[in-house]
Amino acid sequence: MKLRAWLSRLAGMLPGARRERERELAAEIDSHLQMHIDDNLRCGMTPEQARREAILQLGGVEATKEAYRDRSTIPFLEHLVQDFRFAIRQLRKSPGFTCTAVLVLALGMSASVAIFAFVDAALIQPLPYRDQSRLVAVSETAPDYPRALLSYADFADWKRLNHVFKSIDAYALNGGFTLSTRSGAEQAAGTRVSAGFFRTLGVSPLLGRDFYPGEDSPAAPQTVLISYAAWQRRFGGTDDVLGKTVTLNGSPHVIIGVLPRDFHFAPYGGAEFWSTLRSSDSCEQSRGCRNVFTVARLSDGISIQAASAGMQVAARQLQREYPESNRDLAANVESLRDIVVGDVRPILLVMLSSACLLLLIACVNLTTLLLARSDSRRREIALRGALGASSSRLFHQFATEGLVLAVAAGSLSLVFAEWGMRLLVSIVPEDKLESMPWLRGLGLDYRLVAFACGISLVAGAIFAVIPFLRVSAPDLADGLRAGTRGSSGTMWQRVGAKLVVVQVALAMVLMVSSGLLGRSLYLLLHVDTGMQPDHLASAQVDWLPDRYSTDEQRVRLERRTLKEIAALPGVRSVAVSLTHPVGSDWGTTGFHIVGRTDQGEQHEVISRQVSPAYFKTLEARLIRGRYFRESEDASKPPVIIVNRTLASRYFAGEDPIGKQICYAWSPRIPRQIVGVVEDIKEGSLENANWPAVYAPFDQNPAGMLTVLVRTSMAEEAVLPQVAATIHHIDRDLSVHDESTMTDRINGAPATLLHRSSAWVMGTFAGIAFVLGIVGLYGVVAYSVSQRTREIGVRIALGAEPRSVYRLILTEAARVVGVGTVLGAAGALGAARLIRGLLFGVSPWDGPTLAMAITVLGLAAGVASFIPARRAASIDPVEALRAE
Amino acid sequence: MDDKADVWQGTLALMVLKTLETLGPLHGYGIARRIEQTSGNLLSLNYGTLYPALLKLEQEGAIASAWGVSENNRKAKFYRLTRAGRKQLDRAASDWQQTTAILARFLSPSEDAV
Numbered sequence: 001m002k003l004r005a006w007l008s009r010l011a012g013m014l015p016g017a018r019r020e021r022e023r024e025l026a027a028e029i030d031s032h033l034q035m036h037i038d039d040n041l042r043c044g045m046t047p048e049q050a051r052r053e054a055i056l057q058l059g060g061v062e063a064t065k066e067a068y069r070d071r072s073t074i075p076f077l078e079h080l081v082q083d084f085r086f087a088i089r090q091l092r093k094s095p096g097f098t099c100t101a102v103l104v105l106a107l108g109m110s111a112s113v114a115i116f117a118f119v120d121a122a123l124i125q126p127l128p129y130r131d132q133s134r135l136v137a138v139s140e141t142a143p144d145y146p147r148a149l150l151s152y153a154d155f156a157d158w159k160r161l162n163h164v165f166k167s168i169d170a171y172a173l174n175g176g177f178t179l180s181t182r183s184g185a186e187q188a189a190g191t192r193v194s195a196g197f198f199r200t201l202g203v204s205p206l207l208g209r210d211f212y213p214g215e216d217s218p219a220a221p222q223t224v225l226i227s228y229a230a231w232q233r234r235f236g237g238t239d240d241v242l243g244k245t246v247t248l249n250g251s252p253h254v255i256i257g258v259l260p261r262d263f264h265f266a267p268y269g270g271a272e273f274w275s276t277l278r279s280s281d282s283c284e285q286s287r288g289c290r291n292v293f294t295v296a297r298l299s300d301g302i303s304i305q306a307a308s309a310g311m312q313v314a315a316r317q318l319q320r321e322y323p324e325s326n327r328d329l330a331a332n333v334e335s336l337r338d339i340v341v342g343d344v345r346p347i348l349l350v351m352l353s354s355a356c357l358l359l360l361i362a363c364v365n366l367t368t369l370l371l372a373r374s375d376s377r378r379r380e381i382a383l384r385g386a387l388g389a390s391s392s393r394l395f396h397q398f399a400t401e402g403l404v405l406a407v408a409a410g411s412l413s414l415v416f417a418e419w420g421m422r423l424l425v426s427i428v429p430e431d432k433l434e435s436m437p438w439l440r441g442l443g444l445d446y447r448l449v450a451f452a453c454g455i456s457l458v459a460g461a462i463f464a465v466i467p468f469l470r471v472s473a474p475d476l477a478d479g480l481r482a483g484t485r486g487s488s489g490t491m492w493q494r495v496g497a498k499l500v501v502v503q504v505a506l507a508m509v510l511m512v513s514s515g516l517l518g519r520s521l522y523l524l525l526h527v528d529t530g531m532q533p534d535h536l537a538s539a540q541v542d543w544l545p546d547r548y549s550t551d552e553q554r555v556r557l558e559r560r561t562l563k564e565i566a567a568l569p570g571v572r573s574v575a576v577s578l579t580h581p582v583g584s585d586w587g588t589t590g591f592h593i594v595g596r597t598d599q600g601e602q603h604e605v606i607s608r609q610v611s612p613a614y615f616k617t618l619e620a621r622l623i624r625g626r627y628f629r630e631s632e633d634a635s636k637p638p639v640i641i642v643n644r645t646l647a648s649r650y651f652a653g654e655d656p657i658g659k660q661i662c663y664a665w666s667p668r669i670p671r672q673i674v675g676v677v678e679d680i681k682e683g684s685l686e687n688a689n690w691p692a693v694y695a696p697f698d699q700n701p702a703g704m705l706t707v708l709v710r711t712s713m714a715e716e717a718v719l720p721q722v723a724a725t726i727h728h729i730d731r732d733l734s735v736h737d738e739s740t741m742t743d744r745i746n747g748a749p750a751t752l753l754h755r756s757s758a759w760v761m762g763t764f765a766g767i768a769f770v771l772g773i774v775g776l777y778g779v780v781a782y783s784v785s786q787r788t789r790e791i792g793v794r795i796a797l798g799a800e801p802r803s804v805y806r807l808i809l810t811e812a813a814r815v816v817g818v819g820t821v822l823g824a825a826g827a828l829g830a831a832r833l834i835r836g837l838l839f840g841v842s843p844w845d846g847p848t849l850a851m852a853i854t855v856l857g858l859a860a861g862v863a864s865f866i867p868a869r870r871a872a873s874i875d876p877v878e879a880l881r882a883e
Numbered sequence: 884m885d886d887k888a889d890v891w892q893g894t895l896a897l898m899v900l901k902t903l904e905t906l907g908p909l910h911g912y913g914i915a916r917r918i919e920q921t922s923g924n925l926l927s928l929n930y931g932t933l934y935p936a937l938l939k940l941e942q943e944g945a946i947a948s949a950w951g952v953s954e955n956n957r958k959a960k961f962y963r964l965t966r967a968g969r970k971q972l973d974r975a976a977s978d979w980q981q982t983t984a985i986l987a988r989f990l991s992p993s994e995d996a997v
Contacts, residue, residue, distance in 0.1 A: 028960045031910070
């Protein structure tokens with residue numbers, strides 16, 4: 001009954017129904033009156049009397065119609081529709097204003113929406129693990145390493161000793177597997193895990209089974225789980241993949257399962273093969289060989305803090321039991337999300353705050369626009385008020401107008417945000433995306449749309465309330481009188497000027513922040529790597545564990561590789577090292593200095609086995625002594641070269657040349673220092689230089705090598721030939737990580753983070769700058785237009801153009817000055833907050849601040865000069881007559 | 884005029900339905916006159932308020948309308964009770980009788996009163 005009535009009332013709102021109804025009602029009332037008049041006449045009234053009486057009894061024709069109308073539609077909705085139509089009409093009447101407003105707001109909102117999408121993907125969306133908030137990452141901390149690897153033996157003891165985890169499982173730090181295929185050896189991403197790894201994460205295979213407990217024991221047959229991507233790419237996605245055998249690192253592994261499609265584990269983003277750790281492997285048997293990280297599931301009711309405290313107890317027990325290897329080692333428990341999301345969190349939070357600042361600027365900017373508009377509409381509003389529009393009805397109209405603007409901008413901002421997101425993701429190179437698996441969750445989802453709706457509503461509310469406050473009831477009457485001139489302008493100027501101060505200050509904050517980040521990026525890209533990065537390329541070479549097992553074999557391989565690659569066209573010089581420069585911080589060793597008392601102390605330093613031409617190929621700089629000689633092989637006395645940081649840290653005030661050091665591993669052979677080189681960036685780009693020792697490859701042949709090539713032609717062009725040459729030497733060698741040094745520097749994780757944050761902040765600052773300057777221009781120009789008469793009078797009374805300029809420019813300068821000072825103060829505060837993201841530049845960087853002030857000052861000068869010139873050229877006769 | 888009672892909220896619909904049940908299809912003016920007469924001229928009815936009430940009943944499906952010709956050869960819109968309207972009338976009438984019976988017992992002290 002009720003529903004039917006509402007539906008029929010809703011239908012009554014259709015324009016056709018309305019016309020029909022009006023006609024019918026008019027006819028019905030007409031016939032009612034006629035019948036009543038007939039009756040009255042029969043009772044002997046005069047025609048006038050009869051008519052009057054009938055209308056009186058009806059209670060008025062118009063009132064009846066009004067009551068009937070209210071009943072036949074839904075008045076609230078009808079008003080809404082009317083307000084909406086009115087708002088559209090108003091906005092269409094001033095397309096310039098509407099476009100500017102929607103565009104400004106959409107820009108501001110899209111920045112927030114796009115950044116929120118990243119925050120959502122990285123920090124809000126759940127990881128693809130069961131009950132993921134209870135998962136933690138546990139690592140060891142050593143004095144210089146807050147997040148250090150632990151040995152398999154330590155992991156086994158932790159598993160036994162801890163009372164805080166339901167389960168704890170390990171994954172190895174592993175460069176991947178050498179996969180034997182029909183076309184030769186190939187490097188495949190993957191790692192080894194303890195048998196319960198996937199159970200701890202709460203991930204079940206899509207196909208097949210998980211490792212059963214104990215499948216990581218030495219006796220169990222070797223099995224492997226493959227990723228969904230590997231299943232599709234290498235096995236055609238067929239079900240008969242289970243039970244097939246793949247040869248990883250030379251030994252056959254049976255495929256037992258396929259992992260779910262949405263599974264990812266950021267430390268091994270692109271991993272294709274997951275096999276089991278073996279306690280029988282050589283590294284796993286030594287407590288000094290650290291090669292695993294762990295994940296654990298907290299026991300019920302245990303917080304991360306409690307787990308950390310519990311783990312310290314276990315770590316201390318190991319310290320006492322194994323003082324040799326576990327000295328100073330504590331445990332570090334942190335949320336797994338921190339490992340997955342990594343260094344991105346602080347950057348995202350800074351970006352989100354900046355986006356919010358930008359949104360604030362856009363809102364303030366739009367508010368000045370709306371204020372100017374409401375000022376010019378005072379007369380219209382006053383008139384409508386005088387004609388009986390209620391205050392609440394007027395408010396509804398403003399609110400609708402604000403809401404229409406905000407919703408239009410909100411919808412547009414989703415489109416902009418989508419572009420922005422694609423643009424941001426495109427900054428990240430393809431191969432880096434795998435280490436940011438959370439980016440897969442990026443896109444327009446309901447949280448994002450809700451976020452956009454939320455900020456639209458807030459913005460709409462601001463736009464509704466502010467202009468209404470300006471023209472509310474008290475000055476309605478005033479509005480009719482004031483009309484085109486008078487006091488209204490000065491009030492607006494005061495508010496408008498304050499809003500411009502806010503905009504300038506916020507723009508300043510963003511400009512300084514982006515300046516600092518931009519300088520950081522520049523400094524990072526131009527950081528002294530201790531080498532000449534152009535025309536330098538490198539490729540990693542790995543072999544199966546059972547091949548090249550003796551030193552002689554490895555040396556023979558190295559020599560042949562060097563000889564054959566040196567013969568390639570375009571190669572000027574070639575060398576090998578343990579791994580790429582500008583790489584990771586791994587490959588370290590402990591050492592002690594012969595003749596020093598601190599025998600037991602372990603200094604952890606980077607260690608690289610290199611061929612003699614390494615330093616020449618990199619174009620490193622020798623400080624003292626000499627480089628290695630070609631003849632220095634195992635038959636000659638062991639020699640090493642150290643870098644400047646090692647020399648100054650451990651041989652301060654001494655000449656290191658001729659001193660002897662021993663590596664921490666046995667046999668402890670003394671090695672003589674023969675040279676000191678300028679620091680080369682062996683580890684990650686943004687970290688401070690670490691002490692490093694270099695030994696001749698021929699004296700310490702490593703179990704892997706990286707080929708470095710200095711070319712005379714484009715270095716990319718040489719890489720395929722390098723790979724072909726190595727495959728020619730031995731088709732079972734796998735070649736991977738082929739890269740040019742320039743790409744390594746530009747694509748380093750630190751560079752990526754700095755580049756994306758610098759770009760994003762730069763864009764924000766650019767928009768903020770433009771909005772601030774446009775806002776200033778708007779205020780000054782409006783003020784000039786409001787004061788045309790006053791300025792006309794001044795000029796008529798003999799004011800020079802110069803003094804008119806001064807009048808306008810002083811006003812603008814005051815606004816900009818206050819804004820800049822506040823902005824500079826805010827920028828210093830903001831810079832302290834982003835300190836962690838800066839590289840090589842202090843938060844109080846004078847040149848950046850000066851630059852921002854100069855740019856802002858110049859632009860502000862231009863923006864206020866244009867209206868000032870218009871003011872100075874006002875014709876007094878015209879100005880006075882116009883009113 | 885001043886002594887006349889106003890039409891109570893909600894009772895107008897009941898009166899309209901009852902009128903249509905008693906007299907069959909009738910136009911708005913007729914319904915208004917009938918209500919006035921039935922009340923013995925004790926009710927003051929603003930004829931205009933009848934039309935929104937008729938519209939409401941029609942929207943609810945209790946009555947239906949069609950144009951016809953009145954006894955005086957005037958074109959008029961006639962309202963008639965639908966089946967749903969008859970049910971609504973029965974329900975409303977019995978509710979109302981119950982209410983008035985209860986009130987009557989409250990208001991007239993009888994021998995049963997304790």
